[in-house]
Amino acid sequence: MKLVPYWLDSISPVSGTALSEFPTRADVVVVGGGFTGLSAARTLAKAGKTVVVLEADQIACHASGRNGGHVNNGTAGNFQSMVGKYGLEQAVALYRFFDDAVDTVEQIVTSENIDCDFRRCGKLKVAWTEKHLAGLRADQDAVKQHVDPETDLLDRDAVAAEIGGSTTFEGGMLYRKSAQMHVGKFGSALAANAMSTGAKIFENTPMTALHRAGNVFEVSSSSGVIQAQNVLLATGTSRRAPNWFRRRVMPVGSFIVATAPMSEDLFSRILPGRRNVVTTRNIHNYFRTTADRRLIFGGRANFSQSSEKSDIQSGQILHSALTEIYPELESTEIDYCWGGNVDMSVDRLPHAGEWNGVTYAMGLSGHGVQMSVHLGHLLGQKLSGEQVDIPVWNRPWQPIPAYGLATHFMPVVGAYYRAKDRYL
Ligand SMILES: Cc1cc2nc3c(=O)[nH]c(=O)nc-3n(C[C@H](O)[C@H](O)[C@H](O)COP(=O)(O)OP(=O)(O)OC[C@H]3O[C@@H](n4cnc5c(N)ncnc54)[C@H](O)[C@@H]3O)c2cc1C
Numbered sequence: 001m002k003l004v005p006y007w008l009d010s011i012s013p014v015s016g017t018a019l020s021e022f023p024t025r026a027d028v029v030v031v032g033g034g035f036t037g038l039s040a041a042r043t044l045a046k047a048g049k050t051v052v053v054l055e056a057d058q059i060a061c062h063a064s065g066r067n068g069g070h071v072n073n074g075t076a077g078n079f080q081s082m083v084g085k086y087g088l089e090q091a092v093a094l095y096r097f098f099d100d101a102v103d104t105v106e107q108i109v110t111s112e113n114i115d116c117d118f119r120r121c122g123k124l125k126v127a128w129t130e131k132h133l134a135g136l137r138a139d140q141d142a143v144k145q146h147v148d149p150e151t152d153l154l155d156r157d158a159v160a161a162e163i164g165g166s167t168t169f170e171g172g173m174l175y176r177k178s179a180q181m182h183v184g185k186f187g188s189a190l191a192a193n194a195m196s197t198g199a200k201i202f203e204n205t206p207m208t209a210l211h212r213a214g215n216v217f218e219v220s221s222s223s224g225v226i227q228a229q230n231v232l233l234a235t236g237t238s239r240r241a242p243n244w245f246r247r248r249v250m251p252v253g254s255f256i257v258a259t260a261p262m263s264e265d266l267f268s269r270i271l272p273g274r275r276n277v278v279t280t281r282n283i284h285n286y287f288r289t290t291a292d293r294r295l296i297f298g299g300r301a302n303f304s305q306s307s308e309k310s311d312i313q314s315g316q317i318l319h320s321a322l323t324e325i326y327p328e329l330e331s332t333e334i335d336y337c338w339g340g341n342v343d344m345s346v347d348r349l350p351h352a353g354e355w356n357g358v359t360y361a362m363g364l365s366g367h368g369v370q371m372s373v374h375l376g377h378l379l380g381q382k383l384s385g386e387q388v389d390i391p392v393w394n395r396p397w398q399p400i401p402a403y404g405l406a407t408h409f410m411p412v413v414g415a416y417y418r419a420k421d422r423y424l
Helices: 035-046 079-086 088-111 130-146 156-162 183-196 264-270 308-325 368-383 403-423
Strands: 025-031 051-054 123-127 151-155 171-175 200-202 207-213 216-221 224-233 250-259 276-279 285-289 295-299 334-344 351-355 358-362
Touching (some): 025 035, 035 051, 035 183, 035 368, 079 088, 079 130, 088 130, 088 183, 123 130, 130 151, 130 171, 151 156, 224 368, 295 308, 308 334, 358 368
Parallel strands (some): 025 051, 051 200, 123 276, 224 358
Antiparallel strands (some): 123 171, 207 216, 216 224, 250 295, 250 334, 276 285, 285 295
């Protein structure tokens, strides 16, 4: 079993710009070469701006290259609770923002002819209990009435037919607009596309300091200093971001296993519609298949941040969860096991705005594959001088309570939710 993401191991990675081309000036410096930064760089370069991406490690090697590859529509939290918190109009705007995000990914894939197995496959949210199903039913009524007619409630038998005959679930909610893709192929192509349009992407080049000098920014990095009119921070869960952001983005470990390729027969049975699936437990699982007939199965597993030790432990936990749903996969080999940190914000909404003159987009809260690409694109347009409407622009952003201690409490939080899933 390899302890690397399947997505990154199954591509020939694109290389960044040669360090000999490191400039001293740019219109925009983008900090972070994940999907947010790459998408912004592509849009800025297309608008004729000089743009430099500083990436501390390699292109799309953190959350953007380590996720489940679900390109889902719908908000991370349930729609009715969004209506309760923000009112109907805002909840609808936020829901539509995610629909638009999926559309943006599709437009980029289509217009740049990116081969990344993008499919509008639909997402199934499946209910473990009658109580969960009642919650889904109420949510689907509200979603269908107010914002997304392309949703449906499926009963027990319909879900069983979708999930290889497994009778584990009481029913589910289907979101037809959701999609999936091979995120390794997409990230590489997005970077190549941005560079061919004129963006420079420097890998292994962390930003080390950021100052305002008159009306420009001075961005210091391990490869030199760049003066820029604008800076976009797209640093995900990084501990290298300014403190203000570190206190607002909580890195929460999530883990994934990928099975070995299956026989045609088994593959066509376990998930015939090849949809994205998410379960309703507090410690939920998410899964989907790949074009080369693997099952990619993820979840919170052991409630710690990703490390070699926790990735291996999580792989074992995920294997048990996987066989609870699919007993017939007991003997199927696991080829890959990896983890990554999800960029959670307290309100589980994405945040974008301006802080001390610096533009940012972060805190995408597990719904970031589509939103990173969309926000990057919109911020690229904004920094090119276009008028754009960003529903989450400068929304109030609460710091994480007891931030310094929060990660130490994660195992306790995990035990609480595990007990809740089992007994309530
Ligand atoms: C295991 C896992 C599963 C997930 N599954 C899904 C899913 O199925 N669907 C979904 O929608 N979302 C999912 N997500 C979330 C999604 O992947 C992220 O929200 C999204 O990729 C964030 O993109 P980003 O570009 O903002 O951040 P990242 O991809 O984390 O990129 C940030 C980059 O900034 C760089 N950086 C940081 N600090 C500096 C610095 N000082 N100087 C230079 N560079 C710096 C980092 O090296 C990094 O490459 C998942 C996340 C994980 C970890």
